[in-house]
Amino acid sequence: MSGVFGYDVAIVGAGNVGAAIARELARFELRVAVIEAGRDVGAGTSKANTAILHTAYDAKPGTIEARLVARGYSLLAGYADEVGIPLERTGALLVAWDDGQLARLPAVAQRAGQNGYGRTRPVGVDELYAKEPHLGPGAVGALEIPDEHIVCPFTPVLAFATQAVLAGVDLRRNERVVEMERVDGGWRLETSRGSIKAHWIVNAAGLHSDEVNQLAGHDEFTVTPRRGELIVFDKLSRPLVRHVILPVPTETTKGVLVAPTVFGNVVLGPTAVDVEHKDDTSSTTEGLAYLQEQGQRILPELMAHEVTAAYVGLRAATENSDYQLLTDAERQYVCAGGIRSTGLTSSMAIAEHVRDELGDAGLALREKPTGLPVVRMPSIGEAQLRPFADSARIASDPEYGRVVCFCERVTRGEIRDTSRSPIPPTDLDGLRRRTRALMGRCQGFFCRASVAATLADQGGLDSAGLQGQAS
């Protein structure tokens, strides 16, 4: 039967969730494809998140999300150490700005406990200002969440996908699934590039997971994209803040946070506004003004610093308050949709869950004797030893001493390496997520042309396209 089926499993979507599932399934004797409509892995809802490793302290108790975020936390923290994903163990302070908020802190701690997280601790106002001396005036107390950390928003999905590809998974970028048809023993997928047959479909299509769900003959949920605007401040502001500074959540929103980033910046955001279109990643005058107003209260000195970037993420929110994990064993379909901003943390746990669902439904999971290939991701975190600062590395290869992106100190050697990696970048955005090039304060004033030329040269890409020339 398998003769006519190119794949045992076809995963639709190569974001954090899809890539994590691909990596998990790559452990087994399976033929797996990941079909990604975008130009790159992790280029949809995955690329714009607040980059926090969540403890699940504030998840709704009893939900799948609460369970998988907690499990995903330990999986991703361990994986980060294993493959070199930038992770800084900053901890978080959930700050109360008035007595009403202060009164709600015990309930926050209690909910954390219900989610299996027992390490929260009340912090008095003096200790709070000692820990965060630049915090705006008026805070009355806080709850410490010592294990809420900052993590690289880009490297996890690249690590998952790289490991999957090295283990033989077929990553198909730039291919959109347009139709899915049940055939005997599985599915036939019509895509923008042709036809694929697979026994099982796994829906990890993020913002489009409701549409793929419908293509599979289901109709359990609708994704309403929720826009989150974020402002990234200049690295010179980094000394202003040590922890993730969280607001006290309300029934309707998690609110605006201030956090350091693993690249050495400070991020302020997100807003949360439901929008109509799944590609509406526009920032707004109102959103940016609201963030500045919030920032002025939380960390006033931050507002005197230069803004390095403003970006927008869309979360795949649904009308249901939990992840949409569904298995239709009869139709050989698993859905991992409606994964919201916690998906970065939970992705590896979702992958385990999907693996078990597939196994329970009858997919033979025979482990490969070789296990997963070892990967080591590039050191792009500020707390890591980066190539430009690594004497031994430059001595062994001078290309690591040739800085091409000056603000972020990205070297020619790193652009070369990523161009030769299993999943090379195909555009400047992809390069940015892999190396930090062009992510800095000058946004290309000094180096855009030469960075693009280097990528074109090293990656064998079309120079005109990369230079942003009009087509």
Added chain:
Amino acid sequence: MTGGSESERVDVAVIGGGPAGLAAATSLCESGLGKVVVLEREPELGGIPRHARHQGFGLRDLHRSLSGPRYATRWVELAASAGADLRTETQVTGWTDTGALELTSPRGRSLLEAHAVVLATGCRERPRAARLVPGSRPDGVLTTGALQQLVYRHGASPGRRAVVVGAEHVSFSALLTLSHGGARAVAMVTEHPRHQTVAAFRAGARLRFRTLLLTRTALTRILGRARVEEVELTDLDTGEARRITCDLVVFTADWIPDHELAVLAGAALDPGTRGPAVDAAFHTTRPGLFAAGNVLHGAETADIAALSGRAAAESVVRFLDGDPWPGFRVSIECEEPLHWIAPNSIVAPGSGVSSPFRLRALEIVRSRELEISQDGRMLWHGRVKRLMPGRSARLPGGWTALVDAGGGRVVVRVA
């Protein structure tokens, strides 16, 4: 730092190999100083003039009119023949606790100790993000700096229909670059009531490029998916918004000094210029660290940056001869609508150089009468040539002799 770094000692390290840095190094070498090193992070020396093809470089410093690249080459030759040690592909990434410079180059990671350091890292234009312009994030949004490199150094054609934000000298230079790159500038927008360049540039732009100049207008939104498709322009007087079709947006001017190394050195920044605060002799607040050229403030022309480097060199020589680093200083602050003044602090009156001050405003100010006072005491009252963004007024420095070294800050305001 990791192990294995080598440390080297020199007399003066100049950070930045543009006009200011090269001019400083040239003068330092001509003064007979021992070892002067210029650290340039790019593969090539010369700085920003390399990217500008128009004539007119070198009028005030070299007393001739050259194209940008010719001018840059000339300064490289002067510095080299004076005996400066010119190192390219060498980026200063920070300072050690003991004040040595941390360097990265293809030759390795190393430390450099210098008796004096001249910071000449220049300035850059604020990109779209720093200006918080809302909208989508398509391709086709550049600064003049990025545009000039694309067109002149990589032969790229950046787009077809451009909207230029800003109407200063550099904005008109962007028009020329666009035309060389095969793009037409359909509109130039400025929030001010008129352009801030010389009339000849404006007239040239109108005749040659037929570019529409929209004053009192803000670019309030960028639209487009993969590529810029439209921009929204808002009339600041009526609040009326309209859209213009274009595939390229060039953000010009709105300068910010490249001040990272000054901040990392612990040198104070001036709140107006956002560059390191300096006195008339280019001393920052960190002993041994001088700053010159456009790192001190929004961009002046290359020749003025070079003259600044040359003047800073004189101070460096005196410092190396044993002149003490100024301790106490009085700061000079501007009141709005003035933007900045440079230099922006005064050490013991009457000492050191008394160079003229440069002054810019946040908007085009009708009155050109200024007054300068300290603790309510008038130090100077007079008239300057212009008060506007993008072009400096020069202010004589004689009044500094009247400053009370033990008094409060000096305030400059429009009378």
